[in-house]
Amino acid sequence: MTSRSVEEHSAEVQRLLAPLLAPTVEDVAVTEALGRVLGADVRSPLDLPLFRNSQMDGFAVAASSLAAVPVTLPVTGTIAAGPAEPAPLAPGSAVRIMTGAVIPAGADAIVPVEDTDATEDSVTIRVPRRAGEYVREAGTDVRTGDLLLAAGTALGARHLSLFAAVGLATVPVLRRPRAAVIATGAELVRAGEPLRPGQIYESNSVALAASLTANGADVVFVDRSDDDLAVFGEILRRATASADLVITSGGVSMGDFEVVREVLTPLGGWFGHTTMQPGGPQGLAEIDGVPVLNFPGNPVSTMVSFEVFVRPLLRRSAGLPAVPREDLVLAEPITSIPGRRQFLRGRRVDGGVALESGPGSHLVGALARADVLIDIPENVTTMKAGDNVRVWPL
Amino acid sequence: MTSRSVEEHSAEVQRLLAPLLAPTVEDVAVTEALGRVLGADVRSPLDLPLFRNSQMDGFAVAASSLAAVPVTLPVTGTIAAGPAEPAPLAPGSAVRIMTGAVIPAGADAIVPVEDTDATEDSVTIRVPRRAGEYVREAGTDVRTGDLLLAAGTALGARHLSLFAAVGLATVPVLRRPRAAVIATGAELVRAGEPLRPGQIYESNSVALAASLTANGADVVFVDRSDDDLAVFGEILRRATASADLVITSGGVSMGDFEVVREVLTPLGGWFGHTTMQPGGPQGLAEIDGVPVLNFPGNPVSTMVSFEVFVRPLLRRSAGLPAVPREDLVLAEPITSIPGRRQFLRGRRVDGGVALESGPGSHLVGALARADVLIDIPENVTTMKAGDNVRVWPL
Numbered sequence: 001m002t003s004r005s006v007e008e009h010s011a012e013v014q015r016l017l018a019p020l021l022a023p024t025v026e027d028v029a030v031t032e033a034l035g036r037v038l039g040a041d042v043r044s045p046l047d048l049p050l051f052r053n054s055q056m057d058g059f060a061v062a063a064s065s066l067a068a069v070p071v072t073l074p075v076t077g078t079i080a081a082g083p084a085e086p087a088p089l090a091p092g093s094a095v096r097i098m099t100g101a102v103i104p105a106g107a108d109a110i111v112p113v114e115d116t117d118a119t120e121d122s123v124t125i126r127v128p129r130r131a132g133e134y135v136r137e138a139g140t141d142v143r144t145g146d147l148l149l150a151a152g153t154a155l156g157a158r159h160l161s162l163f164a165a166v167g168l169a170t171v172p173v174l175r176r177p178r179a180a181v182i183a184t185g186a187e188l189v190r191a192g193e194p195l196r197p198g199q200i201y202e203s204n205s206v207a208l209a210a211s212l213t214a215n216g217a218d219v220v221f222v223d224r225s226d227d228d229l230a231v232f233g234e235i236l237r238r239a240t241a242s243a244d245l246v247i248t249s250g251g252v253s254m255g256d257f258e259v260v261r262e263v264l265t266p267l268g269g270w271f272g273h274t275t276m277q278p279g280g281p282q283g284l285a286e287i288d289g290v291p292v293l294n295f296p297g298n299p300v301s302t303m304v305s306f307e308v309f310v311r312p313l314l315r316r317s318a319g320l321p322a323v324p325r326e327d328l329v330l331a332e333p334i335t336s337i338p339g340r341r342q343f344l345r346g347r348r349v350d351g352g353v354a355l356e357s358g359p360g361s362h363l364v365g366a367l368a369r370a371d372v373l374i375d376i377p378e379n380v381t382t383m384k385a386g387d388n389v390r391v392w393p394l
Numbered sequence: 395m396t397s398r399s400v401e402e403h404s405a406e407v408q409r410l411l412a413p414l415l416a417p418t419v420e421d422v423a424v425t426e427a428l429g430r431v432l433g434a435d436v437r438s439p440l441d442l443p444l445f446r447n448s449q450m451d452g453f454a455v456a457a458s459s460l461a462a463v464p465v466t467l468p469v470t471g472t473i474a475a476g477p478a479e480p481a482p483l484a485p486g487s488a489v490r491i492m493t494g495a496v497i498p499a500g501a502d503a504i505v506p507v508e509d510t511d512a513t514e515d516s517v518t519i520r521v522p523r524r525a526g527e528y529v530r531e532a533g534t535d536v537r538t539g540d541l542l543l544a545a546g547t548a549l550g551a552r553h554l555s556l557f558a559a560v561g562l563a564t565v566p567v568l569r570r571p572r573a574a575v576i577a578t579g580a581e582l583v584r585a586g587e588p589l590r591p592g593q594i595y596e597s598n599s600v601a602l603a604a605s606l607t608a609n610g611a612d613v614v615f616v617d618r619s620d621d622d623l624a625v626f627g628e629i630l631r632r633a634t635a636s637a638d639l640v641i642t643s644g645g646v647s648m649g650d651f652e653v654v655r656e657v658l659t660p661l662g663g664w665f666g667h668t669t670m671q672p673g674g675p676q677g678l679a680e681i682d683g684v685p686v687l688n689f690p691g692n693p694v695s696t697m698v699s700f701e702v703f704v705r706p707l708l709r710r711s712a713g714l715p716a717v718p719r720e721d722l723v724l725a726e727p728i729t730s731i732p733g734r735r736q737f738l739r740g741r742r743v744d745g746g747v748a749l750e751s752g753p754g755s756h757l758v759g760a761l762a763r764a765d766v767l768i769d770i771p772e773n774v775t776t777m778k779a780g781d782n783v784r785v786w787p788l
Contacts, residue, residue, distance in 0.1 A: 158764070207558070
């Protein structure tokens with residue numbers, strides 16, 4: 001049996017997941033858009049500032065009234081921030097004005113309150129002001145039609161602030177792919193359920209759902225199946241009905257009870273071996289137009305399969321930045337099996353990377369302590385301490 | 395009037411927020427714990443693997459039966475993964491076994507199916523095996539009582555996978571501070587509401603709620619008040635009843651309609667000026683034991699106040715990593731006002747940082763395009779292109 005390389009299987013996965021990579025856009029409330037990715041350029045429906053307003057608490061005047069200072073001007077009223085259509089300022093007078101309030105016609109400068117001495121109905125101004133001082137002209141921050149933010153922007157608080165300021169209630173964002181997860185295996189029980197001899201706690205659905213969520217998917221369906229073909233078939237039918245992508249774990253390899261392979265092979269699924277370790281046995285299928293990826297059931301195999309085959313594509317689909325590969329210096333020698341693309345669990349240490357326990361695909365304690373996968377090419381069998389090695393940050 | 399320095403006001407804020415910095419722990423479902431921070435060390439309640447099991451699909455044998463190969467052994471049955479209490483293996487026989495299945499007593503090696511020729515009731519094995527090959531011994535990944543993950547770990551998928559694998563349904567995480575936001579101002583209307591002359595769209599509550607959420611708080615209350623003292627007082631009462639921290643915007647400065655200052659000063663609140671620009675006017679109070687921070691109402695002032703006074707403390711409280719300050723090279727000269735600690739909006743450019751528009755505290759378009767705040771010390775009035783400047787990443 002020839003095995004697919006990681007690149008070959010990745011290409012098949014990418015072909016299958018192509019629909020997810022043609023992003024679609026949905027409108028969400030600005031108040032719910034934190035962390036989403038803008039799906040289209042957004043232009044301003046109005047000017048900011050929307051109207052000429054005061055930058056300070058103080059007095060609105062015509063700068064020409066301050067030709068000789070100190071000068072005392074009559075105060076004709078008060079303009080607060082808020083709904084207001086103030087009358088034009090009479091020549092030679094001043095009006096009390098608050099920060100953000102509409103500046104009346106006839107006034108062209110603001111004198112801050114701390115530069116004045118005022119009574120109820122007059123103000124003495126000690127320093128001259130040029131026209132325009134402490135005046136915020138309409139449109140000086142944003143003009144109607146200006147590009148506010150470009151498609152692809154990952155939305156943070158300051159972006160939402162701007163959308164709110166121009167009165168947008170919703171914004172177009174990339175729709176998150178809807179994902180479904182099915183863990184399979186007669187040996188699996190959920191936390192809290194009684195454990196009989198030969199059974200283990202199910203962790204792959206937890207791991208996959210969290211991995212999908214952390215990389216931009218919306219997990220809409222999580223279930224678990226034993227090795228009964230009809231039960232799995234029915235769960236799969238519900239998963240494909242609700243999701244853009246289904247990931248299963250378990251039931252893909254060479255054993256006698258391989259529920260995923262047995263159900264999906266007659267439906268056109270591919271099952272075979274890749275040179276990847278862990279995660280050698282893989283499967284994929286398209287059911288009712290929905291891509292279905294089938295990972296092996298060992299917990300480390302499942303996680304490595306996600307990191308290698310799904311995470312880069314999913315992040316692209318969600319508009320999230322790629323996780324960069326890095327080259328680090330090995331802190332210790334390693335050996336690898338010829339013809340196997342090994343992904344060892346590693347941990348950053350001072351200036352380099354060390355192995356985190358052994359290669360076994362059941363070592364979930366070691367995986368939890370790891371922060372990178374160490375990528376050993378197929379043709380490499382030994383590496384020395386001090387060699388450069390490619391790592392994939394987890 | 396003397397002004398507080400940023401350090402002085404920060405110290406006051408930190409004193410006020412001290413209760414938030416004594417973290418409390420809550421249990422959440424493992425399936426809901428993605429991104430949360432572990433509030434206590436977690437030890438394993440069981441061994442992993444839980445029982446001695448097979449690493450491969452194949453045949454369980456006593457290695458001693460393979461002293462001379464090829465050898466043909468009778469096959470006494472099949473052990474699948476799943477609930478099973480297999481009988482001990484009879485000497486000189488083999489049992490068909492699936493990955494993850496319980497290895498019977500008397501067997502000490504697994505022969506992978508691909509190294510065998512089998513009929514229904516016998517198997518011919520071509521290669522010898524040492525005792526222990528393809529056998530996963532109980533407890534070789536994790537032992538009962540082992541530290542699984544330490545307090546302070548930010549939980550990712552692989553951590554949740556481990557918790558699930560040892561059967562934990564819940565884990566102790568740091569409780570997120572509950573935050574309330576109140577925007578004040580008679581000029582404010584919400585997106586979608588009709589806009590009368592002198593009114594603007596309210597954006598500070600959107601910006602603050604998103605900033606709080608992005609930095610580990612749980613925003614439980616968002617409201618808006620006009621300049622009516624009784625209205626604001628009632629909203630404040632509801633906010634302090636539900637939250638560990640209240641942030642208000644607006645109503646703190648020198649104007650005639652300063653609702654926040656007028657309500658909180660008689661209740662022991664402090665209101666005054668800091669040397670920070672934007673964000674000079676600040677207030678703080680403690681109401682019914684709940685810290686209340688009062689930011690000025692200009693949108694940029696509000697955001698800078700959050701970044702400078704709240705974000706570092708909130709991230710510490712939530713167990714999130716600090717946002718590092720960086721030193722970058724100025725791409726252009728700047729001027730600053732003596733005695734003012736300016737936080738200019740900047741944008742990373744090739745190897746340095748450029749100004750993003752002017753210093754005005756109303757320039758929300760420029761703030762949205764910025765990715766750092768440029769921190770200009772009080773005693774600095776000019777800097778040249780090429781000078782190093784401290785930046786705070788947004």
